[in-house]
Amino acid sequence: MSRLDIEDLGISFGGIKAVDGVTFSAGAGEVTSIIGPNGAGKTTLFNLVSGVYTADTGRVGIDGTDVTGKPPHLLARAGMARTFQNLQVFPQMTALDNVMTGCHMIERSNLLADLLGLPSSRRETAKSREAAREALRRAGLEKLAERPASELSYGQLKRLEIARALVTGCDILLLDEPAAGCNAVETREVDDLIHGIAQEGKAVVLIEHDMRLVMRISSHIVVLDQGRKIAEGRPDQIRNNPDVIAAYLGAHGAAEAEAANA
Amino acid sequence: MSELLQFLVSGVTVGAIYAAVALGFTMIYNASGVVNFAQGEFVVIGGLTAAFLIAMGVPVFLAAVLAVVAGTVVGILLYRLAIRPAREAPLVSLIIITIGASIFLRGAMQMVFDKQIHRYDGFSGETPLRFAGATILPQSLWIIFGSFAVFVFLAWFMSRTRAGRGIRATASNRLAAALVGINTRWAMNLSFALSAAVGALAGVLSTPVTFTSYDVGVLIALKGFSATMLGGVGSPQGALVGGLLIGLIESLTAGYISSDYKDAAAFIVILVVLFVRPEGLFGKKLTERV
């Protein structure tokens, strides 16, 4: 079942088409990967889908409802969560508080109760704390819960963002290079984490440069080059698609894909 | 009819001053991304320095040059002592720094000069010129043509000179500019210096008509902001048009509504622009990069 439908999405910056008529769908329980060389427009595509940029053309649909042009916080309420390529954590908060901000939508609290510190407000905070601890545990960060986010490593912060996105209770999760800055062991953990998230029935959309990871966990791959979609299919189809190999993978990437295959 | 013409004349005169302030403000914003709340102080420094030098018997044109130099030096010091040490600071810190600098300069002027209101005679005498039933002070022509000359000079400087292109390159991408060998630090110094010089010059030209005192800087800055926002943040043409419009609106408010509330006109404009068209007349809609 398709959760997220992108149709003919496009935007130009100063006359240059950064994303040009891209169409794809992401299904529940699947991992859909967006790959392509640097500057292909992958992160711009994410910013369009999540409402940070307003698209010039095209439509975005969530569960069959048109949500084109909606601001990010309404898309989040429609069930979309994301992480950021260049990290958007809250450095002055602890890791736990970072994740607790992700509970904003499920917290039932009003401003007055918050100001007065009423039991209802404290109960919501306690519930959020539990949910956040659970998400941290899943991301393998439970030991760092009380540490300020500014003390975490790059790879840990990437996973912190995933945990924060997870507690929103989203159905669609956009991950922008979650394995960047991770060593081999950590990459494996991220791999398991993403796999588990998809197993729960969420639609995962992934931007990633680590081809082994992409080939291993994707159900479906969309290849971008210069803002356009040049190919789409299952990992084995993409791996053997001559256009993709020519335009993107090149000799080095092909060898890497080969290695992942073996 | 002649009454309206009279209001238009005085509107264009003060509008030209606001345009000059807005231009200086745009220059610093484009080069560094800093919104300089101390911009109005340059105007006061120019006016007060000239007033004191003239009172001491220094010839008018020498006094004018010295006043512009004084403003320029303060502009460079502002950048070196307050802005550069805090570079890469979050936006809110930069706002606090330039506001702090503006208050500091206000206090310094109160010390160096005094708390009185000052003016001096216009450069070409005080005899009003008459045309079509309205009168215009010769100094108004100095202000209008002076501001226009500044605009033309800056346009030429930014597009035709090596230094100007350096500023523009630094503005669009500091790292890339540095990589191709542009001295970005120098470009920043230059943009603060130029912007302060323009402000001080506006002060020197306007003081015979508008008078000046140590504490009017913030109000002038607010008018400059209104002009900038009306014209569109970052656009030099917008600064010019916005400045003239604010001057006209203010003068018509004073003439037809209430002279008590002429200063309120600028604030109402800010609010209307923010409600209706935040990008101003000539500005582009900004897309933040994530």
Next chain:
Amino acid sequence: MNPALRTFLILAALVVAGALIFPSSYYYRVGTLVWINTLAVTGIVVLLGYVGLVSLGHAGFFAIGAYATAILPSYGVPSVLAAILGAAGAGLLAAIVGRPILRLSGYYLAIATLGLGMLIWMVLSKEAWLTGGPDGMTVMGANARDLFKLVGLNLRSAESWYWVTGTFAVLGAVLAVNLGNSPWGRALRAIHDSDVAASSLGIDVAKAKSMAFTISAVYAAVAGALLALANGYITPEVGGFMHSVEMVTMAVLGGAASVFGALVGALILTALPQVLTVFADYEHMILGAVMVLTMILMRRGLVPALVDLAKRRRK
């Protein structure tokens, strides 16, 4: 310990300690000013420290509270109700003006509040029939002494205002700390660090900013009402630009992230002019230098800097 309870205990102890050591009415009056400023600056902490927004016109809201308390009683409104109406009016104005502006970058709020503050000051100075104009006006109405007489305590006026303003400052601080540790408080602090991430988590950034702006305006207005009552006399300068700058400087100096920063900033910049007679002559230069130097040398302010120092020493 619960942070709100800790704040309550520390601040309440300070209020009591002041009363124990003050030798004369003069000290009580300065103490009253400190608490009024602490309350107003706590509002700035919510706006600047939690969300990261600067207002350069908060004196305008302060003045709305003060003048409502001064003007309305002559139309038959009791002082307490007048103060409440003033606070509500300031909050309403902040909500109306804030919403469209807060969709835009932080610079716009600074500029718009600068203008709004000047407009309010202008009205107060020019509409002499209502406000007494630049000379100011006398405030008739409630005296805190009567409040204490009800429970059989016979305090001097200065003492009774000290206790009342101290109570408001403590309550204001507790509310702000509660907010900081609550769901909405986390949303505000998230916006402080990243607008984009906050909105991706479903936080309506413009609405949350507007809430913080409104809350901080109410704080300023309540502080203004207290000043009007405790002083018995007000002038348009309570709504002047320099008063706005003073509030921001107090928050910046003490440390805008916490209510303790508000207290320390308010204490230093309220007490300094009393001790340092030349302060008045150099007021502008001192405030300006404090703002610039704090931002360059210890961006988070005095309280966090001292806490860091203490931690390092212990290690």
